[in-house]
Amino acid sequence: MYDVAIVGAGIIGASIFRELTKYNVKVIVLDKENDAAMGTTRANSAIVHAGYDPKEGTLMAKYNVWGSELFEELCRDLSVPYKRNGSLVLGFDDEDMERLKKLYENGQKNKVRGLRLLNREEVLMKEPNLSQAVKGALYAPTGAIVGPFELTIALIENGVTNGGEFKTSAEVIGIEKEGVVFCLKLKEGEPIKSRYVVNAAGLHADKVHNMICKESFKILPRKGEYYVMDKSQGGIIQHTLFQCPNKMGKGVLITPTVHGNLLVGPSSEDLEEKKNVGVTSKGLGLIQETAKKTLEHINYRENIRNFSGLRAISDRDDFIIEETAVKGFIDAAGMKSPGLSAAPAIAIDVVAILQQIGLLAEPKKDFQPKRHQIRFAELSPQEKQELIKKDPRYGRIICRCEQVTEGEIVESIQRPAGATTVDGVKRRCRPGMGRCQGGFCGPRVQEILARELKKPMEAVILDREGSYILTGKTK
Amino acid sequence: MHYDLVVIGGGPAGLAAAYEAYENGISKVLIIEREKELGGILNQCIHNGFGLHTFKEELTGPEYAERCIDKVMYSTIEVKTDTMVLNIEEKYIHAVNGVDGYMVIKASAIILAMGCRERTRGAIHIPGYRPSGIFTAGAAQRYINMEGYMVGREVVILGSGDIGLIMARRMALEGAKVKAVIELMPYSNGLSRNIVQCLEDYDIPLYLSHTVTDVVGSGRLEKVVVQAVDENRKPILGTEKVFVCDTLLLSVGLIPENELSKNAGLRLDPRTNGLIVDETMQTSEEGIFACGNVLHVHDLVDFVTEEAQNAGRNAALYLNGTSAKAKTVQVLNGNGITYTVPQLINLSKDIKIKLFMRVSRPYYNQEIVVKCKEQVIASFKKKVLLPAEMQNIVLETKQLREIDGNILIALEEAE
Numbered sequence: 028m029y030d031v032a033i034v035g036a037g038i039i040g041a042s043i044f045r046e047l048t049k050y051n052v053k054v055i056v057l058d059k060e061n062d063a064a065m066g067t068t069r070a071n072s073a074i075v076h077a078g079y080d081p082k083e084g085t086l087m088a089k090y091n092v093w094g095s096e097l098f099e100e101l102c103r104d105l106s107v108p109y110k111r112n113g114s115l116v117l118g119f120d121d122e123d124m125e126r127l128k129k130l131y132e133n134g135q136k137n138k139v140r141g142l143r144l145l146n147r148e149e150v151l152m153k154e155p156n157l158s159q160a161v162k163g164a165l166y167a168p169t170g171a172i173v174g175p176f177e178l179t180i181a182l183i184e185n186g187v188t189n190g191g192e193f194k195t196s197a198e199v200i201g202i203e204k205e206g207v208v209f210c211l212k213l214k215e216g217e218p219i220k221s222r223y224v225v226n227a228a229g230l231h232a233d234k235v236h237n238m239i240c241k242e243s244f245k246i247l248p249r250k251g252e253y254y255v256m257d258k259s260q261g262g263i264i265q266h267t268l269f270q271c272p273n274k275m276g277k278g279v280l281i282t283p284t285v286h287g288n289l290l291v292g293p294s295s296e297d298l299e300e301k302k303n304v305g306v307t308s309k310g311l312g313l314i315q316e317t318a319k320k321t322l323e324h325i326n327y328r329e330n331i332r333n334f335s336g337l338r339a340i341s342d343r344d345d346f347i348i349e350e351t352a353v354k355g356f357i358d359a360a361g362m363k364s365p366g367l368s369a370a371p372a373i374a375i376d377v378v379a380i381l382q383q384i385g386l387l388a389e390p391k392k393d394f395q396p397k398r399h400q401i402r403f404a405e406l407s408p409q410e411k412q413e414l415i416k417k418d419p420r421y422g423r424i425i426c427r428c429e430q431v432t433e434g435e436i437v438e439s440i441q442r443p444a445g446a447t448t449v450d451g452v453k454r455r456c457r458p459g460m461g462r463c464q465g466g467f468c469g470p471r472v473q474e475i476l477a478r479e480l481k482k483p484m485e486a487v488i489l490d491r492e493g494s495y496i497l498t499g500k501t502k
Numbered sequence: 503m504h505y506d507l508v509v510i511g512g513g514p515a516g517l518a519a520a521y522e523a524y525e526n527g528i529s530k531v532l533i534i535e536r537e538k539e540l541g542g543i544l545n546q547c548i549h550n551g552f553g554l555h556t557f558k559e560e561l562t563g564p565e566y567a568e569r570c571i572d573k574v575m576y577s578t579i580e581v582k583t584d585t586m587v588l589n590i591e592e593k594y595i596h597a598v599n600g601v602d603g604y605m606v607i608k609a610s611a612i613i614l615a616m617g618c619r620e621r622t623r624g625a626i627h628i629p630g631y632r633p634s635g636i637f638t639a640g641a642a643q644r645y646i647n648m649e650g651y652m653v654g655r656e657v658v659i660l661g662s663g664d665i666g667l668i669m670a671r672r673m674a675l676e677g678a679k680v681k682a683v684i685e686l687m688p689y690s691n692g693l694s695r696n697i698v699q700c701l702e703d704y705d706i707p708l709y710l711s712h713t714v715t716d717v718v719g720s721g722r723l724e725k726v727v728v729q730a731v732d733e734n735r736k737p738i739l740g741t742e743k744v745f746v747c748d749t750l751l752l753s754v755g756l757i758p759e760n761e762l763s764k765n766a767g768l769r770l771d772p773r774t775n776g777l778i779v780d781e782t783m784q785t786s787e788e789g790i791f792a793c794g795n796v797l798h799v800h801d802l803v804d805f806v807t808e809e810a811q812n813a814g815r816n817a818a819l820y821l822n823g824t825s826a827k828a829k830t831v832q833v834l835n836g837n838g839i840t841y842t843v844p845q846l847i848n849l850s851k852d853i854k855i856k857l858f859m860r861v862s863r864p865y866y867n868q869e870i871v872v873k874c875k876e877q878v879i880a881s882f883k884k885k886v887l888l889p890a891e892m893q894n895i896v897l898e899t900k901q902l903r904e905i906d907g908n909i910l911i912a913l914e915e916a917e
């Protein structure tokens with residue numbers, strides 16, 4: 028019997044999970060996929076928004092601004108890549124400049140620190156490669172970038188270290204309540220019993236909600252597509268560059284990533300089905316067309332990957348963070364952007380709601396907030412030398428593009444909530460994220476997984492269930 | 503650690519270059535290779551067709567590699583395998599492995615021979631899902647030929663470059679159904695002998711002027727959509743063909759692997775994505791030479807060996823202090839020529855220089871004309887010129903002594 032069961036191990040579920048492990052409660056997080064961060068959290072813009080955008084008074088405004096202030100310490104504690112590079116919203120005509128002023132005022136009301144309106148010269152000083160057509164910008168120094176799946180995985184791992192449980196391939200297909208106890212039926216395996224349930228099922232949060240509550244919202248998928256460019260392009264800008272939203276749409280953003288790549292996107296397309304069909308030439312074409320306005324020359328030949336994610340847009344137009352009509356069942360849903368930025372703050376409030384409705388939560392004295400991850404490529408030569416002396420596996424580079432060593436890969440498999448798939452390793456320590464996209468290191472990562480997990484090579488898969496790599500031995 | 507010469511890369515280029523330098527009197531030579539074995543990409547090329555020029559017999563890739571490795575093994579050349587070079591700073595090489603740890607190696611001269619890598623799905627923006635079952639042809643080749651695993655049962659191959667063609671045959675021999683080879687261009691990018699031996703002999707259809715426009719499958723690949731393209735290589739609506747398959751192999755080009763060179767500040771040629779070199783294979787930095795696929799992508803290993811021997815010999819001359827500098831001319835490209843290597847020619851000595859080049863599309867009955875301004879220096883008649891087949895011409899420095907300016911190489915209709 029658990030005190031709290033969380034459905035969904037995206038950034039929202041993972042943040043709530045780790046927050047709960049600060050207390051003496053028995054908590055489990057369930058996800059239908061074979062790893063954490065397999066939903067919206069793995070494919071988004073990875074921006075920690077400053078918070079000038081959401082309308083004053085909304086939950087989005089509150090949690091975004093608050094959340095963004097929590098990121099720096101959180102990422103330091105969990106050894107997750109994060110960088111406060113600042114954001115610029117660019118204006119290209121008088122109408123844009125009017126809108127920027129409004130955004131600025133909205134940001135002031137939301138209590139975003141350090142906002143400033145910049146004139147053309149000031150913008151170009153900050154970003155000399157920008158299109159010369161720029162007229163001015165809103166500058167938000169607290170805007171930042173983060174590794175969203177790294178953070179989610181680190182939160183889950185740290186929660187497990189602190190006594191929480193994480194269960195993958197655990198799709199919740201039905202929920203019943205007997206007295207004060209919820210019974211979550213799983214597609215496979217024993218049902219999970221718990222006194223409280225938090226619904227953080229992302230795109231499927233309406234479905235999970237409706238398993239026990241009356242329908243009260245709908246989640247609609249909206250697709251966003253991206254280009255990820257080689258690190259050779261990462262340095263052409265420093266800040267996250269938004270276009271001023273106008274009647275033509277929200278525009279696209281261009282940003283460096285925490286690992287030094289360049290991200291261009293997203294497109295925006297409402298879908299009927301909650302099934303990600305991937306990128307389309309149309310969507311990619313639109314991105315190229317729209318991005319030109321910000322940077323005239325983007326070298327798309329340096330593209331290393333395209334991806335797409337589904338936004339979970341609720342018909343309520345704000346985050347849904349509340350106890351439902353069914354006592355003890357809490358929704359943390361409708362997490363469109365800035366859901367990632369808001370997650371650390373949302374987690375704190377969800378725990379507060381749980382306490383208000385009766386969860387007895389004593390702080391854990393021995394809570395361990397820190398986790399350390401070795402990133403070979405970031406070490407100094409001396410540190411590298413010492414590390415290799417201790418463990419020669421850190422001297423064997425498996426991924427040549429990102430300079431990831433065997434030691435790091437083994438570690439990513441052996442850690443709590445460790446990797447079990449080739450892409451799981453990639454999301455934890457980056458082999459295959461580089462320009463050759465795993466062409467060289469994929470087979471070697473697979474070999475290491477097979478060895479460490481004591482599985483035959485053929486049983487090691489790429490990503491989701493069903494994504495087998497090999498079909499057997501040769502003749 | 504200090505060496506006269508450090509060669510980065512232990513494929514055919516690195517091996518031949520190191521051995522040639524050794525033969526020319528350089529005794530303290532080190533080869534650094536990141537794989538566990540020497541031999542480079544040849545180790546996975548178990549088909550025939552290597553060495554007709556160099557050894558006058560037809561060898562498999564590993565056999566060719568073995569000959570190069572044997573020579574090195576019976577010399578005093580040192581080898582560090584399983585060792586990765588992280589960067590090069592002013593002839594100091596930073597490298598790591600599990601045994602020596604982090605090393606800083608001083609080299610009086612360096613030969614870069616890192617080879618090339620395959621272009622990926624991202625580089626050509628193929629839309630669709632991201633399932634498993636999409637491999638670069640080389641990665642699939644490695645699984646099959648080196649690790650002994652099959653990667654699929656029903657296969658479509660995008661790109662008719664040589665690796666794609668060879669893998670079509672290899673997959674068919676392993677019992678897979680190869681449903682199609684799809685090529686964007688109106689002609690194949692592979693050698694003609696490979697089209698015959700790998701496709702025609704196995705009844706594998708080749709679709710020219712087609713491309714893959716969608717990829718479907720949530721776990722493993724389930725199908726791909728193929729469309730014909732117009733003369734601007736844009737897909738034509740209404741020509742969609744669906745191929746049910748669990749595997750898509752990409753053979754969409756190779757790119758010289760020059761991250762180390764870029765970080766070391768060496769000059770690259772945007773036409774080849776390789777280093778800019780002169781006729782001694784010296785790069786923009788004195789004492790740093792380059793050869794093999796890191797310079798430009800070769801279709802025959804024999805030419806790699808030849809180029810590498812040139813680099814090794816010149817590195818030795820440089821180390822013995824006998825290389826002289828004189829007037830340099832640039833080699834420019836005109837009509838029909840996509841690149842030439844070397845890009846620079848130094849006129850200090852009376853020598854013959856082999857210039858390698860590729861043409862931009864198939865041409866027939868042409869002359870490769872070498873000019874300085876309007877003056878024709880040399881011309882070479884060619885009946886057939888294919889982009890898949892690297893061309894070479896031989897010039898003598900003598901011919902270039904008197905000219906005033908750079909030389910331009912271009913195609914002209916033959917009379």
Ligand SMILES: Cc1cc2nc3c(=O)[nH]c(=O)nc-3n(C[C@H](O)[C@H](O)[C@H](O)COP(=O)(O)OP(=O)(O)OC[C@H]3O[C@@H](n4cnc5c(N)ncnc54)[C@H](O)[C@@H]3O)c2cc1C
Nearest residue numbers: 035037039059066067068072074199229251338366367368
């Ligand atoms: C294109 C795009 C760009 C974005 N950019 C940004 C940005 O720059 N900054 C920002 O702050 N936000 C951004 N967002 C929003 C942000 O990504 C989301 O708010 C956040 O990731 C939502 O996290 P989540 O945990 O709610 O959902 P998810 O990550 O989708 O997690 C839900 C999890 O629930 C699991 N699940 C579902 N149903 C069940 C079930 N029945 N049983 C068990 N498990 C189940 C799923 O497998 C999944 O792992 C963007 C979103 C998109 C799509």
